[in-house]
Amino acid sequence: MFLPIYIYGSPVLRNESVDITKDYPDLDRFLADLWETMYEADGVGLAAPQVGRNIRVFVVDASVNADEDPRLAGFRKTFINARIYERSGEEVLYGEGCLSLPRLNEDVSRPERIRIRYVDEHFVEHDEEYDGFAARVIQHEYDHLDGKLFVDRLSPLRKTLIKGKLAAMAKGKYKAAYKTKLVRK
Numbered sequence: 001m002f003l004p005i006y007i008y009g010s011p012v013l014r015n016e017s018v019d020i021t022k023d024y025p026d027l028d029r030f031l032a033d034l035w036e037t038m039y040e041a042d043g044v045g046l047a048a049p050q051v052g053r054n055i056r057v058f059v060v061d062a063s064v065n066a067d068e069d070p071r072l073a074g075f076r077k078t079f080i081n082a083r084i085y086e087r088s089g090e091e092v093l094y095g096e097g098c099l100s101l102p103r104l105n106e107d108v109s110r111p112e113r114i115r116i117r118y119v120d121e122h123f124v125e126h127d128e129e130y131d132g133f134a135a136r137v138i139q140h141e142y143d144h145l146d147g148k149l150f151v152d153r154l155s156p157l158r159k160t161l162i163k164g165k166l167a168a169m170a171k172g173k174y175k176a177a178y179k180t181k182l183v184r185k
Contacts, residue, residue, distance in 0.1 A: 009170025047144035082118035102176035
């Protein structure tokens with residue numbers, strides 16, 4: 001089932017998410033819905049807060065960049081209770097967008113490499129290192145779990161320049177090609 005994606009200005013996007021256990025109610029159905037929603041909205045990642053749940057869950061499919069990086073072929077993962085515990089390498093500037101900020105794209109600086117611990121959809125523990133595009137997408141979705149958005153990582157000047165767009169979005173003035181929801185405070 002396609003879930004509505006919460007838009008910038010919705011408080012759920014700014015809350016810190018909590019860990020879950022394997023007996024979380026209807027987890028399999030929720031994960032299936034999260035994947036379906038991400039694909040229907042043409043995204044490469046989607047975090048639970050973006051569909052209204054402040055739980056530490058996100059999904060990523062970075063295989064769209066497999067032409068540029070063959071290691072990404074079939075890169076489709078579920079991250080539950082994730083914790084990035086190391087960021088390293090150079091800061092890399094790269095264009096990002098977000099389903100919760102429709103039609104807004106900005107260059108964001110992030111470390112090129114991360115180490116992350118998480119459990120997958122079967123609650124099998126993982127401790128892995130990622131770099132490049134995979135690390136970027138993971139960091140972007142991980143930020144959602146901490147109540148952060150990519151616009152929070154922009155320079156003060158860029159934030160000032162897009163302030164009007166963000167204010168309009170928070171008031172419901174935006175267009176998206178997928179089902180959305182805006183909850184105002």
